[in-house]
Amino acid sequence: MAISLLNPKAEVARAAQALAVNISAAKGIQDVMKSNLGPKGTMKMLVSGAGDIKITKDGNVLLHEMQIQHPTASLIARASTAQDDMTGDGTTSTVLVIGELLKQADILIGEGLHPRVVTEGFDKARAKTLEILDSIKIAIEINRENLLDVARTSLRTKVHQILANVLADVCVDAVLAIKSKDKPVDLHMVELMEMQHKTETDTTLIKGLVLDHGSRHPDMPKRLKNCYILTCNVSMEYEKSEVNSGFFYKTAEEREKMVQAEREFIEQRVKKVIALKKKLCDGTDKSFVVINQKGIDPMSLDLLAKEGIMALRRAKRRNMERLALACGGIALNHFDDMQESQLGYAGVVYEHVLGENKYTFVEECKIPQSVTILIKGPNKHTLTQIKDAVRDGLRAINNAIEDKALIPGAGAFEVTAHKELMAYKDTVKGKSRLGIGAYAEALLVIPKVLATNSGFDAQDTIVKLQEESRNNKEPIGLDLASGQPINPKDAGIFDNYIVKKQIINSCSVIASNLLLVDEIMRAGMSSLKG
């Protein structure tokens, strides 16, 4: 999407003009992003010149889709996508706060204050704001209820409420399933699988694994119960190797001989698997599944199918690890001395076919420590939208677990920080205090935009919130339904500590860089590279 506002001719502005240019670029990108903020932000449908559709409310996705021409705007965009890379959230807020910091600074500079003094003030304010953040954070116990609150808050800013509730449950249960005591959570152990099918609210958590492939033999069983799972990384396909290839240096007979030997070698491997299956399963109600990271050729599939074994080839590398965690057992690199204890277990393994796509479900695992979120939706762009939301939800949950704390949302943090910064400002001597005031003012952009996006007047709302905040020790936020002050704690509206912290840090740094633009120009634009 080309946004004309962001697209002034890329002139090399002289230092004096550069600031003005920076501020207008920041405003431009802010205007585009504003309407995203919060659960009442508007959903955006991006349509490319070729008709590709993308639906999103996510600042990060939007920034990636935009064609940003102006270098300043793209610097801000990069800072906020970096924000997303680190914490998975807070891109919209970053853009808004940077824009607002520049606007506030512009007023002061217009009154004759040197940009350097402004940035000094910003820096003091930043340090103080971090202190305030620490004092306001709420330590939490890691339990389902608390995690659900933060997941719901995050997801409701991305998808409609009914779906957000479904996804919040799915995400929290997924993380709780793979979380082991005191070890950091590895989100890679939650597989996200898309299926273009049914509707988005059919998205579910599978306590096991879903693979995006199936068996490639018509006679293989499509559904097995009580299964041994053999996970391996062992080639079961005959391949020409460099030794037995070429047309200049070897005769056909020489090659044929080597081919024969190679084929027998592969067959021996397959027979080892079959022997193990016979030993463990024959005469019992148990069955046998092979999941191989390497290839399995039609001849080997045929041998396995005759024994009623289900075999999958070319599993993804990461699924080797996931399978071991979901089903138990270990991924084998060879078939010598195979033991029952090296195998995993699943209550049921079955295949599902959709058009040319096959899926294999490995379910009813004993204590699955790797699970799959099966994302459903009627079309590709819905699937993408949900996948993005789920990723954000998972990260919000994981951030909460790592922080062991949450921040009251709905603008409560910003209103409180504003109040305390204004008090702090009075204790600081010199002109840099003006910068502190400007910083405090800039933070209010968050509750203001939350109000505007819900159809309330920004000024009225701020006044109400500040009044309530003055009389109340607890942080006060905005109820988007009524426009009245609430205690976000009671409403279960929480943000991540790490996200807020990151926003505070990166916004101050970027805004200051843009203010000290003449110095930056001297140092060369390359120093701005993110």
Add this chain to the structure above:
Amino acid sequence: MSAHEILTLQFGHYSNYVGAHWWNVQEAGFRYDSPSEINHDVLFREGVTLKNEVTFTPRLLLVDLKGSLKTLPQEGELYSLPSQSAPDQVEIIAQPPEEKNEFQKDIETNATLTKIYDLERQVRVWSDFLYTRFHPRTVNTVQEYQHDNENTPFDIFPLGANLWKKDQFSEDFSDKIRNYIEECNSFQGFHILCDSTDAFAGITVSCLEHLNDDYDTKPVLGFPLVQPSTNPIHLLNLALCFDGFAEHSSLFVPLTSKPPQFNYIAPNPDLKYHTSAILAATLDTLSLNYRLKSAKNTLIDVCSDFATNGRKVATASVCLPFPLKTNEDFIDCLNTWEGHLSQSVTPWCDINPDNSLQLVVLRGIPERRLKKPPNLAEKQRNYPAYRCNDLKEMLSYFIVCTSYGTKSEVTVCGEQMAVKTPFPGFFTERVGNTGDIDGGRSGPVEKINTLAGLHTGKFVGTMLETLSQELEKIKYKKYHQFVSEGVENDQFRECFDRLLDLKDCYEDNYLI
């Protein structure tokens, strides 16, 4: 019969030009009435849509920058379901729709494509002349960099390498590779086309490393596309690119975007649309060696013979069209032949057939045009080649007689190459409608005969030496943008040294 499937990867805008022509040419050659000599299952795959329609699309993944697709939807049209109305309360931000050119409009309405289109002027990007429809997983765009935008240059190797390091891109891309290979019953290896003088080289080399890790037994045949240039940044990218191929591919064949002089075509050397067509014709012809139904070779045979003793680089040549005159037999044509059979399409490289190893493919000429039967043969009977009984034998004999110490493998395919629109109509007046020279023509040329070769020999060493000399002139320390994106100065030195080592592999005259 089972196909030995190949997966093709295209990295970069020019690679996609070449690819677009190549897929077009193949599809134009599909035969629906009689069996084909060519096994199209090698490069294409059969699929089914959710609506149960059967599809036949390239087994292909390509990468290009955001904004380079113009009218081509990312997912293609084949698998799309009827679009639904926009959900309530969305703000629609629509880019102005891209206008399709006349050719694309006619494809959409299933019109017969027999008009003369002014594609020379209308083609802005490769999708403008793309006829083949793709599988939804084929097209990948890099979101971080904008096509043709000087504010987001994608111009140095490490930018591409860093992109691969970002989880999402490489994860999605390698998943798609795996999805394709999982479907194959007898996967034989990879074709890789890449732009070698910009950051796409960086993505390519990272991807090569991945292929080495996950598919170590599968050969990779690389075609780095070179825009001959003296721009130091281009050359540094090229050096890193070649170095990556030398380490991680089975064999690679640099191809130039600056075509040599041909007798019967007049391409505009500045038009990508033209120059890429020449390379596509080369690749389509050359690869018949392992794409015919009768083929005994697979990629690994070609790669392992050519790459013996570390000779990872080979060169390619083409004769386009192969100039058989109307009413003339193959034997007459060879008898009056002057100079080399084909022209080099590898940069900085003159191919000398002496003391070389080569693979030659001749396509389009029917066996009946080999020579005349004895009762009508007249002069032909006096030629020593008259005793040859088929095209393959005669061409092999010709090569033996006209070169010294050469080992050749000749492949012959009777099917001509289809060069209807959207292939460029850059043939000279002397080329007839079905490719015969001086056959008279009305309307565009539809089919031609071609010949292409893959070669290795001392001349490859000469090419590497030329490149090395250019590289030595570059004060690479000056190009700090490489360093700030993670390439150390030492790395350049080591890379240059390795290219010199590679050159040394070609010193030995005795190849066989």
